[in-house]
Amino acid sequence: MGALIEINTDGLAKLAEIVGDWTGLNARGRERMADAEAYAEVRKVDTQNAIALARLEGEEQVARYIYARESRKMNNVRQIVDQAKTQFSEGEQVSSEPVNQDWQNRFFSIVEDVSDKEMQKLWAQILAGEIKRPKSYSMRTLDTLRNMTKEDAELFVVSTSYLVHNECICTEKEFGISLIDALKLTDMGVLSNEALTLTFTIPAHSYNHNSINQTTMITFYNDSDSIIKCTVDIKILTTTGKELLKLIPCQQNDIFINSLADFCKSKGCSKVTKNEIINWESDTYQFKRQNETEI
Incomplete structure (x- = not known):
């Protein structure tokens, strides 16, 4: 059986340690699990024992069911761990803070049943992200994603193209997400239930910078x-929604941005421009002034 984890960065070493903790191999004296054989052998022995017991009791169908179920679960975990490996760059330093044991238990108990390839990618990103910076993803977020279908996840991705101020989803009737979609997102637990408003205030003979997401800034001129x-009209992403947002590349929605610009010009703005944000840290950002484009 090929290697599941090759320890060549601190991040990968920490990933290996976590998988070893989960299988119980570290507690059995191995300081670090470095390959698939460690994880696979533990599950293989447990599965073989269960199958043997079922066959002793004359339950061949049960034995076959156990084999199929455990093989599927083992493959799901291996696929996700394998993809998590790709999230670490060579020589990357990660936090030395350990990943919470309860968090690990919840994570692996969930991903054993995740077979969809696209959803596996999200779970791999979560595992890598938590290793790099523990407490990035709460157990509530794990449970929320667990209950999401692929279609739910796709709707959330689409909704993030309607971001304003990097944490609000525009629900304006004419150019925001629909009420039905907003209700679905609320039911998922990624969008707040409260309907709010966001006001862009532009002083006389002045302008107002506003981030749309982490890559785009718009400026209103007066x-x-x-x-x-x-x-x-807006709704704010919940804490879970903000955590899941970190998994998604910025979704550029030019139709939405143009509609927002037209809306503000209808309120009296003399012009609206767009700039590329080149550096984002928390709510502080730098942008390319020379690339300003009028909308």
Whole structure:
């Protein structure tokens, strides 16, 4: 059986340690699990014992069921761990803080039953992210993702293309996500139930910078003598929604951005421009002024 984990970075070593903890191999005296044989052998022995017992009792169908079930679970975990390996770069340093044992137990108990390839990618990102920075993903987030279908996940990805201020989803009737989709996201636990508004305030003869997401900033200009206020309907991502947002590349929705710009121009803005954000840290960002594009 080929290697599941080759220890060549600190991140991979920590991943190996976690899988070893979960299988119980570290507690049995092995300081670090480095390959698939460790995980596979533990599950193989347990499965063989269960199958042998079923056959002794004349339950051949039960034995076959156990074999099929355990093979599927083992393969699911191996696929996710294998993909998690790709999330670490050569020589990457990760946090020395250990990953919570209860978190590990919850994670692996869930991913044993995750067979969809796209969902496996998300779970692999979560595992790698938690190894790099423990407490990045709560157990509530694990349970939320566990209950998501592939279609639910796809809807969440689409909804993130309607971001404003990097944590609000625009629900404006004319150009935001639909009420039905907002309700679905609320039921999933990724979007708050409370309907709110966000107001862009642009002083007279001035402008107002606003981040849409971590890659795009828009600026509203006001050439008039009066303050302009543009108010749109929003809902805020829950803590779980914000954690899952970290798994998704920024979704650029030019139709939404153009509609938001048109809306604000209808309220009196003289022009609206778009810039690329080149560095994002928390709520502080830098952008390319020379690449400003009028919308």
